[in-house]
Amino acid sequence: MANKLITLSVTVIAILYMLICRTSVLFDQRDILCDIIDDEYDYVVVGGGTAGSVVAARLAEDRENRVLLLEAGGFYDESWMFSILALWPMLQKGQHDWAYYTEPQRYSHFGFKDNLSYWPRGRVLGGSGMINGAQYTRGSRYDFDEWAANGCEGWGYKDVLPYFLKAEDIQIDNLKTSKYHKEGGPMAVSESVATSLANLYMKAGQELGYNITDYNGGEHIGFNKIQINSRGGTRESSAVAYLGRPRKKENLDISINSFVTKLAITDKTATGVYYVRNNRKYFVRAKKEIIISAGSVNSPQLLMLSGIGPKEHLEEMGIPSVADLPVGLNLQDHQVFLLHSRINRSINLSPSSFTSPWALMxxxxxxxxxxxxxGGEGSAFVNIDNKVQEMSYPDLQMVIYSYIIPFTKLDVKDNVRKDFEAMDENVNGFTFGVINTHPKSRGILKLRSNDPFDYPILDPQYLQEQTDIDDFIAGIRIWEKNRSVRNTSFALMLTGNV
Ligand SMILES: Cc1cc2nc3c(=O)[nH]c(=O)nc-3n(C[C@H](O)[C@H](O)[C@H](O)COP(=O)(O)OP(=O)(O)OC[C@H]3O[C@@H](n4cnc5c(N)ncnc54)[C@H](O)[C@@H]3O)c2cc1C
Incomplete structure (x- = not known):
């Protein structure tokens, strides 16, 4: 009896200790922020998201550099949900999401209200890396090599691999000896596995003739378990890894709630930025460089507000042209096509899996x-044409989420909602996401006005190109072949053209 009591007490103390440690990870790092901003720095970094956090931290490694990082959003201790990866969908449309919507789509999104596509984007130190799914995917070696061949010197796979390795702290045991992975870097990479479905997805992949491959290793094509940026179960964003955990650097000032509205440009050289902080306008000079890392929507918007963009469009907006460049004219985005599969055993995740005492413990x-x-456990990269499997980048990515994603919670039209109300999120099953990795459709990003607070016009023109539709159909055919998990049920299509 005494022994049992001691064991119980030790367990309770251990749990309490871990609980305090785990939840406090993000909550004692505010000392990296600055109150007073100087008038001049060597480098000014605009946007403290995934990229900006790394750039600012790396520039500040040279003690001679004085660096300022300006982030429009708040600090990452403002929501406890940031650290719990499974909750990433719940961060959408909240305080830390810019929550953009596209223009009504002409070729897709017929199932969505007003044919609009919703674009979540993180508005917080850490950016979209604080609200994303955190699947760690470096990209295909063939893409990097193609960039290099097209003139992007220094961006070939052999050039970028050392930096991937430098950034990484691999936590997956069987990859620790791989030459494509490394321990000791700032960003932890772990495996996203919670149920026995993960192994069934691998089995299904093998039955379809694919190898089980490390998609961040030598060969991209094949099936694997998902790799995520997480350390000991907690989200590992680049802001925490590069700025928060190493603590305050004296030569790096980080200011949150600081919204950059325009670049100052003299004789075609950017010399400083205008920004709004606590409802007041400020200006800061950059002696060496300004780095715009405000994300794929806000960066082009800021360039255009500063006179860099298509001359005609800027004139329409009443903005004097500084450089007539095709900013915003090559907008491209991938889509995900979600397919539900029912299964006959209760081995998947459901809403109660996340809230049960066992899950919390x-x-x-x-x-x-x-x-x-x-929420995802399986990942696959495939070519549509198997003959070129070994030789090129994958055409499709498949992400397999181990629960039924409730479509009824999306902005779908009422008639679509009715069709799917029957598909209860408590039903046993999984969701198969087909993603086109090289969309051919091209859209446009334009200013709505010359007011920096107005959201820009986003029109990706999804599925304008037939090849994008063909890619999705090919992905659906692969999903249909999947007989490893029995009782596979029918698919759902939200993008109406297919
Ligand atoms: C819901 C979701 C899920 C995703 N899932 C994955 C995934 O699983 N795996 C993956 O690899 N990728 C995923 N992504 C994509 C990935 O998160 C982004 O590609 C990446 O974070 C982009 O980094 P970034 O630095 O370019 O932009 P962001 O991280 O978005 O950073 C831009 C920052 O700039 C700030 N900013 C904007 N305008 C201004 C301004 N005017 N002044 C000052 N600051 C400004 C923003 O607030 C933001 O913090 C996902 C994205 C989303 C939204």
Whole structure:
């Protein structure tokens, strides 16, 4: 009896200790922020998202450099949900999301209200890396090599691999000896596994003739378990890894709630930025460089507000042209096509899997279980034409989420909602996401006005090109072949053209 009591007490103390440690990860790092901003720095970095956090931290490694990072959003301790990866969908449309909507789409999104596509984007130190699914995917070696061949010197796969390795702290045991992975870098990479479905997805892939491959390793094509940026079960964003955990650098000032409205340009040289902080306008000079890392929507918007963009469009907006460049004219975005599969055993995740006492205990005590994964467990990269499988970048990415994604919670039209109300999120099953990796459709990003607070016009023109539709159909055919998990049920199509 005494022994049992001691064991119980030790377990309770361990859980409490882990609970305090785990939840406090993000909550004692505010000392990296600055109150007073000087008038001049060597470098000014605009946007402290995934990229800006790394750039600012790396520039500040040279003690001679004085660096300022300006982030429009708040600090990452403002929501406890940031650290729990499984909750990433719940961060959408909240305080830390810019929540953009596209123009009504002409070739897709017929199932959505007003044919609009919603674009979440993180508005917080850490940017979209604080609200994303955190699947760690470096990209295909063939893409990098193609960039280099097209003139992007220094961006070939052999050039970028050392930087991927430098950034990484691999936590997956069987990859620790791989020459494509490395321990000791700032960004942890772990596996997203919570259920026995993960192994079934691998089995299904093999039955379809694919190898089980490390998609961040030598060969991209094949099936694998999802790799995520997470350390001990907690989201590992680049802001935490590069700025928060290393603590305050004296030569790096980080200012949140600081919205950059325009670049100052003299004789075709950017010399400083105008920004708004606490409802006041400020200006800061950059002696060496300004780095615009405000994300794929705000960066082109800021360039155009500053006179860099298509001359005619800027004139329409009443903005004097500084450089007539095709900013915003090559907008491209991939889509995900979600397919539901029912299964006949209760081995998948469901809403109750995330809230059960066992899930909480697993997460807080061991950093594992449903809350520590991003909801997805299986990943595949495939070519549509198997003959070129070894030789080129993949055409499709498949992400397999181990729960039924409830479509009824999306902005779907009422008639679509009715069709899917029957598909309860508590039903046993999984969701197969088909993603086109090289969309051919091209759209446009334009200013709505010359007011920096107005959201820009986004028109990706999804599925304008027939090849994009063909890619999705090919992905659906692969999903249909999947007989490894029995009782596979019918698919759902939200983008109406297919
Ligand atoms: C919901 C979602 C899920 C995703 N899932 C994955 C995934 O699983 N795997 C993956 O690899 N990728 C994923 N992505 C994509 C990935 O998160 C982005 O590609 C990446 O974070 C982009 O980094 P960035 O630095 O370019 O932009 P961001 O990280 O978006 O950073 C831009 C920053 O600039 C700030 N900013 C904007 N305008 C201004 C301004 N005027 N002044 C000052 N600051 C400004 C923003 O607030 C933001 O913090 C996902 C994205 C989303 C939205």
């Amino acid at each position: 697993q997460y807080y005590a061991f950093g594992s279980g449903p809350l520590a994964c991003n």
